[in-house]
Amino acid sequence: MVIPVFLALWVATAHADPLDALDLAARGFYARAEEQEAAGRFGSAASFYRLVLEHDPGFVPALLGYGRALEAQGLRAEAERLYREQPSDPDVIEALATLIEAEHPDEALSLWRQLEIAHLGDPTPFLHQARLLLRGADLAAARGAWETYVTLLQGSEPDGATLLALADADPAGAEPLLRAYVELFPEGGQAAEVHQRLDRLELEAAAALVDLGADEPLTAELTALAVRVEAALAQGDVVTATAVAGELVTRAPGSSQAHGAYADALAAGGAWSEAEVQARIARRLAPDDAGARARLGRLLADAYGGRGNAEALDELVAACRLRSGDAALRFQLAEVQQATLRFDDAVASYRAVLSADPHGEWAAPAAERLVALTRDVPELPPLAAGAAPPVSPEAIYHWKLANELLRRGRRPEAEAELDLALAAEPTFPRLLNVRAALYNEAGQRAEAVALWKRSLGAAPDQPDVWRNLAGVATDRAEASACLREAAALGDADASYLLAKQARDIGDWSTAESELDAYEATASLGSGSREAARALRTEIEGRQRAFIGLGLAVGVVGVGAPAVWWWRRRSGRTLRELLTAIPENWHEAARYLAAIRHEVLKHNTTVLPEVAAAIETGDLAPWEALSQRLPELSDKLHAYEDALITLGRTRGVRFVPELDPTVGPLNRAFARLLRIRRPDPDELLDLSRIINEDAYVALGAIVREICVLRCDEALVREVYQRVCAEPGFAGAPLPDLWVTGDTLTLRLFRPDLEDILANLLRNALSAGATTVAVSLADTEDEVTGHPLAEIAIIDDAPGTLTNAMIRSRFIGRGLGLAVDLTNRHGGSIRVDSRAEGAKAVVVQFQLAEGGGE
CATH class of the missing domain: 3.30.565.10 (Histidine kinase-like ATPase, C-terminal domain)
Structure with a gap:
């Protein structure tokens, strides 16, 4: 019976009205105090609360009311002394902690921590702790207190002001808290402000990733290595190209050109992941190089079945801005835009192709795609140009934000950031170039030309800027002068454009010399390579017509050399032949594979053993091989004749002697047939040409076309x-x-x-x-x-x-x-x-x- 009685007494006490503890007079004073406080008459309220306490000094509600009245009158010191008289009551501790937060933050923090237990499950102590820890710059502890506070709220909206203060003090650390807020309370009181903070954080984070570049130019010796890489790739010798490019990167780790060459070699061998790493390094070292950005964009678009298209778009857009007149780049960008269902952007890019080069290689396919996408006659819009970073910290900050805003399509905001960057660095070329590019996009050609010229005044060695000026020039002489400046700086595409100009006015000799300059300086990835070949074919056709007339009226002594010259100039290499006959690749592959296996692999591979035998005085292996050589040579030429016949079906003259792989192979076989006294060193040299260089190069070509x-x-x-x-x-x-x-x-x-x-x-x-x-x-x-x-x-x-x-x-x-x-x-x-x-x-x- 004792326990039920105790429980009954406890329940009765727990549910009793606190006023029941007061006598009748004190109850009346307490009621009057509450009325006066509600009416805002705090002095009178304080007097009545004091009368209550005189009747019962331990009545906490009266003590708290008295303290509130004192605080309302500005008597904070008196209120503090009052609260300290009751140090054990949780409600009084809360009032004291709230009161002294400004003057005594450490003591207030300690009091709020005491209340964690006294008010178990109450989120308020943690909210105040977060505020005080934030003032003390203990950001990690402040985030922890805030997270506990939000958890205890159990779905109720948290205090937005404290959240924003936390975000101001620790933007990166508070980002998850901001995201959690907008996910749980999309219509919350601070939702709009939180969205703005998140947008800014995303913008600054993306801008921080923008590369400034630290490219180092190659020395003459290392440039020769880069040329070897290109030559090896042109011959299909991926193994040699990869090895030389690896050496180049080792010796010039800070060169964008070195890493770009390595990326090309790795990609040619199908090592896409490694190629991507090298392409990214090249782009990081030279973020303003259109070739580096285009290389990365093309690799991402081609290598991963469309999964890299989003980043590929960013890189190709940047490359097009840097090289506004490159039709091949614009076409590649349009293809990726169409593949990712950005049809309006693709239409604009296809039209830009026609504007950049209306009679070039990419004009016809661009026009066809425009018909499919718009069912309308394509227009020729203006093109973009330029991109630029600054040098001072303030300008860097605004320039990076501008680049990220441009990537997101927020042009007005980007222009505002660019203006701030230009105010900090008004003469820096890269800033001037990007501003000029935006003016050019907007059709403000005069403003664009003025800024580009200012940029060249500060740094004249900018071939892309010279070419951009040529693109907007209204006078042929002025455009030619700008292109010559670009060509003098090593811009291969400028030489191609000069060749086109010379062709248009009938100056074939100048056109041909400009094409020679183009081929001497163009990289493998040049977007004008196929167009340059087509232009040379056109010029050679006109020259052949002229030579034909000369043959009709000239003498044989003059005509024969011209015929020989024409045969040499009109002949095409193996790769040019394969480009013209894609529908016959399987047949070409069969002939090339037969050369590798029937002529080389099972016969000439014994040359090192034959040379070793000769050194010991044993000529029998050589005599056996020499008896088979005429038959092997006949087989080789028979398969080459079959390739020549394939070319004739498409009007392409394949001349084996002009080919960098087949030509040396034929000459090596001719030397073998002429040998009467075999020399071991000569046989080893011929073995290298036949069994290593030719065999590997032909194998690479076969692998490319065996589909x-x-x-x-x-x-x-x-x-x-x-x-x-x-x-x-x-x-x-x-x-x-x-x-x-x-x-x-x-x-x-x-x-x-x-x-x-x-x-x-x-x-x-x-x-x-x-x-x-x-x-x-x-x-x-x-x-x-x-x-x-x-x-x-x-x-x-x-x-x-x-x-x-x-x-x-x-x-x-x-x-x-x-x-x-x-x-x-x-x-x-x-x-x-x-x-x-x-x-x-x-x-x-x-x-x-x-x-x-």
Whole structure:
């Protein structure tokens, strides 16, 4: 009975009215005090509260009211002494902590921490702690107190003023708190201000990533290495190009040109991830170099199946702003914009292509796409130019913000930031260039020209600026003068434009010399390369007509040299031939592969052994080889004649002697045929030309053009051939199931057929009653590169594991399939499937483009 009685007494006490503890007079004084306080008569209220306390000094509500009345009258010291008389009551501690926060923040913080326990679950102590810690610059503790405060609110809106104060003191640290606020309270009292703070934080964070660049020019010796890289890539020698470029980067780690050359070499070898790293370094070192930004943009657009298009757009837009007259760049940008469904932007970019070069290589495809996108006649809008960073900290800050605002399409704000940057650095060329570019985009040509000229006055060695001035010049002589300045500074595209001008006025000699200057200075990635070739073809056509007239009226002694000159100048290299006959690549690949395997690999590879034998006095190996050389030479020329015939179908004269790969190969064979007394050193030199240089270069070309379509029809054709083999005669064989879409691979058809035949034969020989082939495109889990996946699925009994495949388990007929797969850079593995089935999965890199 004791416990129930105690509980009853406790419940009664807990629910009792505090006024019940006062006598009748004190209750009357307390009621009058509350009335006076509510009416704002704080002096009278204080007197009545004091009378209550005289009756009952421990009545806390009266003490708190008395303190409030004193505070309202400005008597803070008296209120503080009053509160300190009751140091153990939680409500009095809260009143004291609130009162002394300004004068005694440390003591107030201690009091609020006491109240964490006294007011368990109350968020108020943590809010005050956050404010006091913020004043004390203890930002981490302030964030922690704020997060606890928000948690205890349980979904109620937090104090916005404190949140904004925290964001002012610690913008980066408070960003997650700001985001949490707008997510939970999108219509909250401080939502608009919080959104503005977040927008500014995003803007400043993005601007901080803008590179200022620290590019170092190459010395003459290192420039020669860069030229070697380009030459090796032009010949298809990726191995040499990669090695030389790696050496170049090691010796010139601060050069954008060095890293760009390395990126080109790696990309040519299919090492996309490594190429991206080098391209990013080149772009960081030279953020104002249009070539560096275009290289990164093209790589991102081409290498990752569209997943890098967003960043590719940023880079290509920047490159176009830096090089306003580059039609190839504009076309690449338009293609990416169209691929990402930015149709209005793509239309503007295609029109810019026509404006930049209305008769060039990219004009026709740009016009075709415009018809498809607009069903209208394309207009020719003005183009963009320039980009610039400043030097002073203030100008850097505003310039970075301007760049980020431009990227987001917020032009008025960007212009305001640029004006602030120009006020800090009014003569810095890169700032002047970007402002000029915006004026040019807006059609304010006079203002743009004035700023570009000011920029050249400060730094005349800016070929892009000279070319931009040529683009807006209204007078041909003025445009030519600007282009000559750009060409003198090494701008290859300026030489191409000068050649076009000379062609337009019939000055063929000048046009040809300008094209020679272009080819001597243009990089592999130059957007005008194909257009320059087309221009040279046009000029040579006019010269041939002139020579023909001379032959008609001249003498043979004068005409014969002209014919020889014409044959040399009109001939085309192997790569130029392949560019003209993409529909015959498979046939060209067959001839080139035959040269590598039938002429070189199984015959001339013995030259080092022959040379070693000669050094020991043994001439027998040489005599055996020399007897086969005429036949090998005839084979070589027969396959070259077949390539020449392919070229004639498209009006292209392939001249083997002009080709950087086939020409040296032919000359090496001619030297072999002329040898009467073999010299070991000469044979080793010829072996290098034939077995290393030519063999590798031809292999690179074959890999580029071996594009094969693997579809259901091809798979069924191989399966039918396997089923018709004598080993399966009379045996009941299962029907073949084929699923998936057509895959495009870089592979020889015979090699793919051999892989499929061996795997299908293996399944049937193992007793499979169900055989299926799955064709699917997937991607590498590490690099993200697109892959073609062919899975041969069967329910044959027995065990087949990856270890057996890796050990070349010939007993299951997989040896050749493994060899061929590895030879083409693929992978092969065994996967388990449902209900005891298994699959042999072969993966190759997925080729871009189609056509077998």
